[in-house]
Amino acid sequence: MAAIETTYRDALRQALIDAMNEDPSVFIMGEEVGRYGGAYGVTKGLLEIFGENRVVDTPIAEPGIIGAAVGAAMTGSRPVAELMYVDFAGLTMDQVANQAAKSRYMFGGQIGVPMVLRTQGGTGRSGAAQHSQSLEAWFTHVPGLRVVMPATVNDAYHLLRMALKCPDPVIFIEHKGLYVRKGEMDVAKPDGAWGKSVIRREGSDVTIVTYSKMVHESLAAAETLAQEGVEAEVVDIRCLNPLDDESFLASVMKTGRAMVVTEAVLTSGFAAELSARISERCFDYLEEPVIRVAGEDIPIPVSPALERGSVPSAQLIAETGLWLVKRVAPSWAA
Amino acid sequence: MAAIETTYRDALRQALIDAMNEDPSVFIMGEEVGRYGGAYGVTKGLLEIFGENRVVDTPIAEPGIIGAAVGAAMTGSRPVAELMYVDFAGLTMDQVANQAAKSRYMFGGQIGVPMVLRTQGGTGRSGAAQHSQSLEAWFTHVPGLRVVMPATVNDAYHLLRMALKCPDPVIFIEHKGLYVRKGEMDVAKPDGAWGKSVIRREGSDVTIVTYSKMVHESLAAAETLAQEGVEAEVVDIRCLNPLDDESFLASVMKTGRAMVVTEAVLTSGFAAELSARISERCFDYLEEPVIRVAGEDIPIPVSPALERGSVPSAQLIAETGLWLVKRVAPSWAA
Amino acid sequence: MATGGNKLLLDLYRTMRRIRTFEERVNELFVRGETAGSMLHMSIGEEAISGVCETMEQGDSFTTHHRGHGIFIARGADPNRMMSEIAGKADGYCSGKGGSMHIADMGLGALGANAIVGGGIPHVVGAGMSYRNRGLKNVSVAFFGDGASQQGILYEAMNMAALWKLPVVFCCINNQYGMGTRIDRAAANTNLHERAIACGLNGVAVDGGDVEEVHEASERIMTAARNGRPGFITLTCYRFYGHARLDKSPYRDEAEEAEGRKRDALVNARARLIDRKTADAASLDALDEAAAEEMNAAVAHAIAALPPDQDSMFRDVYAEGELRPRPLREHLSMILGEAR
Amino acid sequence: MATGGNKLLLDLYRTMRRIRTFEERVNELFVRGETAGSMLHMSIGEEAISGVCETMEQGDSFTTHHRGHGIFIARGADPNRMMSEIAGKADGYCSGKGGSMHIADMGLGALGANAIVGGGIPHVVGAGMSYRNRGLKNVSVAFFGDGASQQGILYEAMNMAALWKLPVVFCCINNQYGMGTRIDRAAANTNLHERAIACGLNGVAVDGGDVEEVHEASERIMTAARNGRPGFITLTCYRFYGHARLDKSPYRDEAEEAEGRKRDALVNARARLIDRKTADAASLDALDEAAAEEMNAAVAHAIAALPPDQDSMFRDVYAEGELRPRPLREHLSMILGEAR
Numbered sequence A, B: 001m002a003a004i005e006t007t008y009r010d011a012l013r014q015a016l017i018d019a020m021n022e023d024p025s026v027f028i029m030g031e032e033v034g035r036y037g038g039a040y041g042v043t044k045g046l047l048e049i050f051g052e053n054r055v056v057d058t059p060i061a062e063p064g065i066i067g068a069a070v071g072a073a074m075t076g077s078r079p080v081a082e083l084m085y086v087d088f089a090g091l092t093m094d095q096v097a098n099q100a101a102k103s104r105y106m107f108g109g110q111i112g113v114p115m116v117l118r119t120q121g122g123t124g125r126s127g128a129a130q131h132s133q134s135l136e137a138w139f140t141h142v143p144g145l146r147v148v149m150p151a152t153v154n155d156a157y158h159l160l161r162m163a164l165k166c167p168d169p170v171i172f173i174e175h176k177g178l179y180v181r182k183g184e185m186d187v188a189k190p191d192g193a194w195g196k197s198v199i200r201r202e203g204s205d206v207t208i209v210t211y212s213k214m215v216h217e218s219l220a221a222a223e224t225l226a227q228e229g230v231e232a233e234v235v236d237i238r239c240l241n242p243l244d245d246e247s248f249l250a251s252v253m254k255t256g257r258a259m260v261v262t263e264a265v266l267t268s269g270f271a272a273e274l275s276a277r278i279s280e281r282c283f284d285y286l287e288e289p290v291i292r293v294a295g296e297d298i299p300i301p302v303s304p305a306l307e308r309g310s311v312p313s314a315q316l317i318a319e320t321g322l323w324l325v326k327r328v329a330p331s332w333a334a
Numbered sequence C, D: 001m002a003t004g005g006n007k008l009l010l011d012l013y014r015t016m017r018r019i020r021t022f023e024e025r026v027n028e029l030f031v032r033g034e035t036a037g038s039m040l041h042m043s044i045g046e047e048a049i050s051g052v053c054e055t056m057e058q059g060d061s062f063t064t065h066h067r068g069h070g071i072f073i074a075r076g077a078d079p080n081r082m083m084s085e086i087a088g089k090a091d092g093y094c095s096g097k098g099g100s101m102h103i104a105d106m107g108l109g110a111l112g113a114n115a116i117v118g119g120g121i122p123h124v125v126g127a128g129m130s131y132r133n134r135g136l137k138n139v140s141v142a143f144f145g146d147g148a149s150q151q152g153i154l155y156e157a158m159n160m161a162a163l164w165k166l167p168v169v170f171c172c173i174n175n176q177y178g179m180g181t182r183i184d185r186a187a188a189n190t191n192l193h194e195r196a197i198a199c200g201l202n203g204v205a206v207d208g209g210d211v212e213e214v215h216e217a218s219e220r221i222m223t224a225a226r227n228g229r230p231g232f233i234t235l236t237c238y239r240f241y242g243h244a245r246l247d248k249s250p251y252r253d254e255a256e257e258a259e260g261r262k263r264d265a266l267v268n269a270r271a272r273l274i275d276r277k278t279a280d281a282a283s284l285d286a287l288d289e290a291a292a293e294e295m296n297a298a299v300a301h302a303i304a305a306l307p308p309d310q311d312s313m314f315r316d317v318y319a320e321g322e323l324r325p326r327p328l329r330e331h332l333s334m335i336l337g338e339a340r
């Protein structure tokens, strides 16, 4: 089958359909995944295809939903539990971090928990403080979990398919701002191997390490930078933990400069881990400190202008990159 | 009043007693805080002094307990909610991160949530994967929270007293391995100001940035290092977020070398934030990369030997420090 | 008949009309592209909640869910500041930081609207503890939906309230739906108050089509709560429109909707007022007109109001005078600025 | 009389004796300094749980709380591997990683013991979904304590089980205490099964002093669950000793303890067996002796067993063949090793 143009949302849906056709143990559960078709429409039409036992509308009870998924995964099923917003993760962290993540270890390898927790995060809809967060760092700090955040349409498909073959619990975080994004999907050709980073753009002057929607902001910034004679290499890490660090470390060794770009609030975010690893391993190669461009250390405000201003934009990334590489002061410091 | 020798546990209790005597709006709630006296004995005897309305034994219902504390804090009380183990935080992260932390902001400054969440973490009792964690990084990633982790007896007293005067929610994390630790308490003399780091030992060769129990492991390591001619400066950051970074940055600028020591698992832990900040701001001063010495990226095993081996020891810190400063290969790499 | 008689009914009618008109204007604000986003949850069909609010007193507090506009209006909130907040403007209740789902007014005891289903429920337990500890005779009320009744935290909160005999009322607005899920597909036992009774509460179900019944039952429950017997009210009603502004409810059929919308406390109250000759149609029309004017003004106000300035983003993360977060650009300047 | 008659009672007596003796030996292991830590929760007084376990079938699954030793033994677990695990040894059920609070035996359908109060409860809902989806006639049982009955997640799980008519049983071992808190200071309504009924379950309370009653009621509940009517059993008993090994229960008085310990299913069963002439004292003594020998051997086994090797720490974080975490020393070597 050749590549087709589709959306991130439809690619996700196709991945679910293909996985469910291939593997009868896969089922979906979550709030509004059935009749409603998912809060962002990802599971639209699946109830009609697969029926009520495999597309399960649940009560509003996030701890129970994730807990049920854990039990299902322990007993031969491969559940896809949908958490409508990653902002609700706080209700589920016990089931995620103490149950799903630790069962294999705690029980000495007897029990696996092959479940996928699908959720979405990020700003862009004026959802305010409780519907706009980027909380991947809570999950990346939990050994036993795999944390995956697709940026492209093709990855939406392939990473979800791979997640549904993974023997360990996968936290699969989509971005609400990407659902309608169009791109190529080739079901025969993944962007890269499971667990591995992908270089989205090559460049020799600075390495931008990023994931999810910020890949696109970074690529846009890279275009701006190119006009100024700066070639940025953009690495999409895709799978945050366990982390394939070799690829971006090699890139930084080549370029000598690194920026880490995330939407999550700066302090204690995953950007810190990426920054620390680069500084640790590329110390002798770095011409400048590793720069983090991340969300402001604030809850997300509802006002659209404030919301936009609270997370990195292509412009901010580009200006910072230019400062880093060419010592050109940015608009705000000029 | 002069300094007296007491334990970390008793200093905490004294802080609660003094605060409750001073401020009638302070009350304690949590599992087993009353008749039982607290799982680790911190609240022993308080029920007898202050009665059932101010020392409230709760049902086992962590989300509800923290939620009730939020409501109490919004209505003129200053609750101290005890979460028996920080490992149970996963049950409460919604109330902590979406409610306590964000209310002031989300409601435009109208409502404060002056509550203290007292809890304890860390290894040392063969509590296994669900009773031994160090989860401060979940909290430090939430704007609106203050995160405090006392290492010394005097700080146990003073930081808790200060937390009980703070207008914002404070996550106060004790260490189960410190309760019986003895030290000086001087109720008239805090180790340092609220929010500020304290230098526990001066040195010129390497800066160790740390907190909680690892302060003591680091100080022990510093003694070993001193015997090898390496003088380590040990900075106890005490208040993790918002973070007083100036003091340890100044120290690193002086020594040119830095180690960050935490008990929490390495990946995406608070050590990454400390490391990133140091590398960002001290880039031109660093002779070597910032080194993180942290817990292994695994759930905590029950076997006492494995448990001990999974977190940093004074020996590991010292060997790493010697490697960093003097290029002496450590036992495991020799 | 409501304990307050016809005069009360007229008051409740006015409140209910103001709520409905407010919600209609929110809709209009959205259509004009002036709201902060589309996460707007209208409470049309739930106006009988006014009967509960009426039984609350000065100093009582409450928390609401995401569908809280009507409750705020019934408790006396300023439509201008509400509408401004919904538009994300600087003079809104939350300075443009909260929006529709987070309106709060501490002056009215409004501890805030919550966008986490069930998130505000346990707060009333703590409020009840505050009142008890300080010897105040106040009640704290949690308003939430039928969907929230499946969240475990409700049971934790109900048990604590019952155990400690706190002045607390749980008010479940059973509009039959949590998004696209009808209550019978969410709860095994749809008599939600029975669960509350089993947890030790004083529980009743009332007809949300009849504001007088709501008021009367609520008065009983509220008085008992004030005296240490916490309660639970299920108000049975129907969500007239979609879940949020963009939802057209394709998951339910028209017949059901038509039937559901018959349970209309506003229409019923109007008929009764005329029937009992407390008011004639003309005077009620005048009252409706006044509500329309008030809410039109709120829309105009919100549109004219200024957006918050960018720097306000960094305020109110921590208390005034406490640390404010270091803006990213400041942080970057420290790293890359002149010094280097 | 139990549905299985006197032969069954004898079997149950043997199981109950094995449980009690096992727990006594755990205590001994602790006193000898051979346990991994002191978080040891003994189930003495709760042996009638054997009556529930007896009604489970091959292929049924279960989760337990932190006080699960007795349940594992009743379901057929190997005391040697249990004791080794409690000692943190390599040949324990969890390779010395889990300990007393995390024993699991997938071969017996044991989905694992949980140290988070309430943590294992929702897992049975998912297990029930697995069985339903695959057309299996199995049941999944959640065992937990009275203290866990105040955790919200129980209500979420009960509602889902009832709503979807899953083959699930919730079994609450009401030993009257959650640590130092007696049930009447934790729950407003201490008839816990009433809450389950209000959530739509098939709920009963049984006397944990009478293993035959437990067995009989359990058979009914279990059969109904197997046929799509999920159930709830409260087994009323008494926690004979402290919460965990180091707790001396200073918060309760001796009179209460003496009274509580009268509810002893083991003593009652013995008396009945003799009474009914199913067995004489001598044969029961012999049986007790066999249990003692078995459990002494388990202690000896655990003490002699080897501790896990340090490298095993990095295994089983992820599945075999998948990435294993990079050990810190390896990471440090990459940064500070020869390369630099």
Ligand SMILES: Cc1ncc(C[n+]2csc(CCOP(=O)(O)OP(=O)(O)O)c2C)c(N)n1
Residues within 6 Å of the ligand: A031, A060, A062, A084, A088, A091, C041, C065, C066, C067, C115, C116, C117, C118, C144, C145, C146, C147, C148, C149, C175, C177, C178, C179, C239, C243
């Ligand atoms: C914890 C949580 N889960 C899910 C959602 C998404 N959500 C928002 S409103 C809603 C339905 C709530 O139904 P109900 O409680 O009946 O209130 P209603 O919308 O009918 O007023 C859902 C599922 C949320 N905001 N928070």
Ligand SMILES: Cc1ncc(C[n+]2csc(CCOP(=O)(O)OP(=O)(O)O)c2C)c(N)n1
Residues within 6 Å of the ligand: B031, B060, B062, B084, B088, B091, D041, D065, D066, D067, D115, D116, D117, D118, D144, D145, D146, D147, D148, D149, D175, D177, D178, D179, D239, D243
């Ligand atoms: C979520 C959580 N909260 C608190 C604890 C601490 N804790 C361990 S056992 C226990 C009491 C549990 O009581 P119950 O459910 O009745 O079980 P029992 O110990 O009586 O068997 C408590 C509070 C815990 N392990 N997990």
Ligand SMILES: [Mg+2]
Residues within 6 Å of the ligand: C145, C146, C147, C173, C174, C175, C176, C177, C178, C179
């Ligand atoms: Mg509803």
Ligand SMILES: [Mg+2]
Residues within 6 Å of the ligand: D145, D146, D147, D173, D174, D175, D176, D177, D178, D179
């Ligand atoms: Mg108990």
